[in-house]
Amino acid sequence: MSELLNPDHIDFAEICVGGQFRSGAGGTAPSIDPTDGTLVADYGVAGLDDVEEAVAMGRTALADPAWRDLKPHERARVLYRIGEAIEAHAEVISALQTRDTGKTLAETLALALSAAGTFRYVAATLESLDEDLTAPRGPWVTMSVHEPIGVVAAITPWNSPIASDAQKVAPALAGGNAVILKPAEWTPLISLFLARLAYLAGLPRGLLSVLPGPGRVIGDALVRHPQVRKVAFTGGTVTGRRIAQIAGTKLMPVSLELGGKSPTIVFPDADLDEAIAGVLYGVFSSTGQSCIAGTRLFVHESIREAFVSRLVERAKALRMGRGDAPGTQMAPMIAHAHRDKVAAMVDAAVAAGARLLCGGKVPLGEFAAGAWYPPTIIDNVANTDTICREEIFGPVLAVLSWSDEDDLVAKANDNEYGLACGIWTRDYKAAWRVARRIEAGTVWINTYKQFSSSTPFGGVKNSGLGREKGRHWIQSYMNQKAIYWGMSKDPIGWG
Ligand code: NAP
Numbered sequence: 001m002s003e004l005l006n007p008d009h010i011d012f013a014e015i016c017v018g019g020q021f022r023s024g025a026g027g028t029a030p031s032i033d034p035t036d037g038t039l040v041a042d043y044g045v046a047g048l049d050d051v052e053e054a055v056a057m058g059r060t061a062l063a064d065p066a067w068r069d070l071k072p073h074e075r076a077r078v079l080y081r082i083g084e085a086i087e088a089h090a091e092v093i094s095a096l097q098t099r100d101t102g103k104t105l106a107e108t109l110a111l112a113l114s115a116a117g118t119f120r121y122v123a124a125t126l127e128s129l130d131e132d133l134t135a136p137r138g139p140w141v142t143m144s145v146h147e148p149i150g151v152v153a154a155i156t157p158w159n160s161p162i163a164s165d166a167q168k169v170a171p172a173l174a175g176g177n178a179v180i181l182k183p184a185e186w187t188p189l190i191s192l193f194l195a196r197l198a199y200l201a202g203l204p205r206g207l208l209s210v211l212p213g214p215g216r217v218i219g220d221a222l223v224r225h226p227q228v229r230k231v232a233f234t235g236g237t238v239t240g241r242r243i244a245q246i247a248g249t250k251l252m253p254v255s256l257e258l259g260g261k262s263p264t265i266v267f268p269d270a271d272l273d274e275a276i277a278g279v280l281y282g283v284f285s286s287t288g289q290s291c292i293a294g295t296r297l298f299v300h301e302s303i304r305e306a307f308v309s310r311l312v313e314r315a316k317a318l319r320m321g322r323g324d325a326p327g328t329q330m331a332p333m334i335a336h337a338h339r340d341k342v343a344a345m346v347d348a349a350v351a352a353g354a355r356l357l358c359g360g361k362v363p364l365g366e367f368a369a370g371a372w373y374p375p376t377i378i379d380n381v382a383n384t385d386t387i388c389r390e391e392i393f394g395p396v397l398a399v400l401s402w403s404d405e406d407d408l409v410a411k412a413n414d415n416e417y418g419l420a421c422g423i424w425t426r427d428y429k430a431a432w433r434v435a436r437r438i439e440a441g442t443v444w445i446n447t448y449k450q451f452s453s454s455t456p457f458g459g460v461k462n463s464g465l466g467r468e469k470g471r472h473w474i475q476s477y478m479n480q481k482a483i484y485w486g487m488s489k490d491p492i493g494w495g
Pocket of ligand 1: 155156157158159160182183184185186213214215216217218219220223234235236237239240242243256257258259260290291292391393419459463464
């Protein structure tokens with residue numbers, strides 16, 4: 001490992017403005033380990049002047065023939081190198097991210113490898129993208145070509161750092177753009193690390209800035225900036241809608257990966273061991289801090305009692321512990337404030353009549369100093385209750401049941417969100433019928449929370465707008481241009 005990439009030697013109080021690592025105009029702020037509330041590092045906070053400078057540096061870099069004139073396969077080479085560098089430093093990234101987020105080492109390693117895979121997939125796609133020669137309907141040669149949009153702002157949440165950063169930075173650079181990344185306040189360290197790594201891997205100066213700072217200040221300034229021509233956002237629906245309104249005024253493209261309240265459906269003929277493991281993984285992995293968490297369980301009435309009692313037993317046995325301890329399944333949540341919000345939502349549901357089947361209490365003893373919350377399962381709730389309507393973003397599962405398929409589909413769809421759905425059954429026809437009727441961007445059948453870079457991902461309804469991943473990923477960061485090339489030997493015949 002290069003000493004320049006040794007987290008113990010990195011000064012995280014430096015922000016990245018177009019490849020210059022220096023202090024930000026907003027001073028510093030603490031990044032806290034949610035395991036025990038201790039300081040991980042003071043990180044640099046950008047100010048509005050830094051936003052101006054990052055945009056200006058991005059524009060200068062875009063005009064430089066050293067980037068502007070690179071052929072796609074040459075840009076791809078830079079992206080491959082970044083992907084390889086991420087993979088080579090995956091364990092360093094994982095350890096740093098576990099300290100910054102409390103997540104398990106297994107999860108942070110998977111996020112680092114996912115980010116490396118994203119850069120490589122995008123590079124490979126870029127190498128093999130074709131432009132269209134369209135069928136002429138007159139005496140011209142007609143083409144449709146793609147060109148960079150310009151300066152892109154990427155605004156990311158705290159729950160999957162580096163993976164969500166890569167999902168925006170890689171396709172934006174592939175499209176020939178400059179990117180300004182605004183990470184979440186709770187998790188800026190890994191984004192600053194990514195910038196160092198990208199420049200060491202050969203990214204030309206000016207093309208990537210990382211500006212930590214409050215979303216309502218730095219994020220808002222980026223969205224409103226007249227020279228920022230696209231915003232790629234992942235985060236909450238309230239923030240996403242605010243960004244979309246500003247984007248609408250600017251007539252700027254925006255992609256929005258937002259919240260979810262996903263149903264998981266268990267049929268009476270499901271393989272119960274597989275379904276129980278899948279439901280637990282779908283809702284409690286990442287300590288429930290996942291947009292796609294399967295938080296509303298619809299289990300068939302005929303198996304409800306047996307299924308739920310085994311599910312609760314297995315949930316109680318999940319291993320809660322430090323993210324860096326071997327075998328941990330339930331690490332702390334991202335921050336004490338977020339844990340307290342989740343606990344308050346559960347308390348309110350219980351006060352309104354919900355029954356706690358397990359969890360639901362902030363743990364004390366060895367867990368008292370950290371932001372822990374146990375796997376929590378509740379029943380005696382209706383699909384229309386607040387706890388079943390609003391995103392909790394914590395390890396909380398609500399049990400509902402069904403007996404009629406039409407009613408099931410109506411209830412599963414009766415929610416403002418439409419991000420994901422899980423179906424557990426051996427009946428392939430039923431799986432197909434329900435999968436096609438569910439209003440969601442992704443449906444998993446007899447599996448859950450699996451991803452492939454080649455399969456487009458995104459939400460419907462209040463879960464978002466646009467898709468990430470897939471063959472058209474890069475073009476979503478480009479403008480399409482039509483070229484008509486006159487071939488007639490006769491003049492247009494006018495004037
Ligand atoms: P958030 O509060 O919306 O914040 C997301 C990002 O937006 C952060 O970087 C935040 O900065 C910034 N931000 C806040 N206010 C802003 C503003 N007015 N203008 C511009 N940027 C602003 O969401 P979060 O709590 O970090 O993340 C959790 C949410 O993300 C959940 O709803 C989850 O479902 C969603 N999510 C969706 C997906 C998906 O793919 N669909 C994936 C992961 C997460 P600060 O940190 O400084 O506030």
